[in-house]
Amino acid sequence: xxxxxxxxxxxxxxxxxxxxxICALIEETQVALFYLKKEQSVFAIANHDPFxxxxxxxxxxxxxxxxxxxxxxxxxxxxxxxxxxxxxDDENTQIDAWPARIEDxxxxxxx
Numbered sequence: 026x027x028x029x030x031x032x033x034x035x036x037x038x039x040x041x042x043x044x045x046x047i048c049a050l051i052e053e054t055q056v057a058l059f060y061l062k063k064e065q066s067v068f069a070i071a072n073h074d075p076f077x078x079x080x081x082x083x084x085x086x087x088x089x090x091x092x093x094x095x096x097x098x099x100x101x102x103x104x105x106x107x108x109x110x111x112x113x114d115d116e117n118t119q120i121d122a123w124p125a126r127i128e129d130x131x132x133x134x135x136x
Contacts, residue, residue: 046083057083068107069125
């Protein structure tokens with residue numbers, strides 16, 4: 026049986042920290058949410074850092090490299106694309122990423 030993704034309300038937009046990350050638990054999965062206030066955009070990636078094996082990505086720093094917005098892991102500093110979860114420093118590594126949106130003041134993730 027396959028599971029179908031659906032928009033899941035995670036928190037209020039007011040719970041987000043501008044230009045920073047927070048962690049949310051969705052169906053027993055830690056998800057790092059990043060809110061870019063200027064663009065009014067929210068991104069959702071796995072909170073688990075595959076290099077340090079710690080759930081810390083929501084504490085990383087947001088930056089950009091070319092056209093890629095990324096979060097830098099607070100442990101070993103690898104960069105993960107906020108849109109795709111692709112590691113910009115190791116082409117063989119990728120973390121989960123989900124579409125996210127702000128709808129009527131609520132943050133929703135397609136999970």
